[in-house]
Amino acid sequence: MSNTLLSNILEKKNKNQRDIRFDILKTIGLFCIIFAHVGPENNVFFHLRRFDVPLMVVVSGALYAYSSGNKQISFWSYVKKRLPRLIAPVWLFLIFYFIATYIIFSFLSKPYPFSSQKILETFLLLKGIGYVWIIRVFILVALFANFSLYIYRLCKSEVKFLTLLSLTYLGYEVLLILTQRFGFWKRILFLDVIINDYLFYLLPYGCLFGLGMIIPKLKNKSILLISGLFLSLFLLQAVYFYHTLGHFISNENFKYPAKSYYVSYGAFMSMLAYFIVDKLSVKHNLLERDNLLIRLIVFISSSSLWIYLWHIFFVYYWQNLIAEYLPELTSNFTVSFLVVAFGAIAITYLQKQAVFQVIAKTKVGQKNYGLLSILFLK
Secondary structure (H helix, E strand, C coil): CCHHHHHHHHHHHHHHHCCHHHHHHHHHHHHHHHHHHHCCCCCHHHHHCCCHHHHHHHHHHHHHHHHHCCCCCCHHHHHHHHHHHHHHHHHHHHHHHHHHHHHHHHHCCCCCCCCHHHHHHHHCCCCCCCCCHHHHHHHHHHHCHHHHHHHHHHHCCHHHHHHHHHHHHHHHHHHHHHHHHHCHHHHCHHHHHHHHHHHHHHHHHHHHHHHHHHHHHCCHHHHHHHHHHHHHHHHHHHHHHHHHHCCCCCHHHHCCCCCHHHHHHHHHHHHHHHHHHHHHHHHCCHHHCCCHHHHHHHHHHHCHHHHHHHHHHHHHHHHHHHHHHCHHHHCCHHHHHHHHHHHHHHHHHHHHHHHHHHHHHCHHHHHCHHHHHHHHCC
């Protein structure tokens, strides 16, 4: 398989299946997440960008519905295709990350910073080193994506499906309140993990995933109306907390697990972002354009998982190693963001190019194209 043939295949695939609107939204979401991990908390944008994870989930729902069309998708065939693409690259990266850290810290005569428990929790996508909980969210919504699509088709109406999502989310909030009062299962570790780390992440983000499934089918007036309702819900809660406590409360405090103060803002900003990007794509005919910026956006979107993983590496060493020697440089937000974001993008690009070369020029690469694609090209 020559480089030219491989390029033609990838180019043809991109043209046939890509919608630049969702590529732009995924890129925005990814940059907002990176900003959250390097940006100063007193920055206004640090508060505004708190729709990042909801936006990524909403886009995931939109892409799933978009790719499904009217087809009947088998649960097992989707899960067997989707889960390895999420889990395998993450575990591969984590193996590299923990081994590389051991080698680097041994070379620098520093104590190894990760306990065996933290490593185990990281591989299980729980607390661990942080950052990887979002992968757990995408795995959970992937497991129930087929069921969500089935329910949506059963409803035969966006209004009915939205009503069902609203009732589901309301039930989740009630369950949260009951948990705070009667959380008897907290004494049982297994049940506590299932409920707090899985169920209470599946329900809110599953609803956002469902919202994403219908957004492309809504008219502009409906999008503005629904986003306005989410904004009103968010502002009512913000005013209530300010009146009750006497100061502004960040919705970041309502993120783990996601509660209505966090979800309503995320849903509002996600729908607003889709509305704006959709308008701009029509106005500037972005769906038909092909230039360096568009190709960069498509690359970042199609490589978002590995860019996210590599940003973890850059964030950790930038904040915990480089900061010891260059504190003034690492305390500069602009420099930090550029190093982490573009460092992660650059190494992902080099990684993909290296794997493409292996596939194009070696029999082993061609024979294992599917495996290499799952591990390194997503």
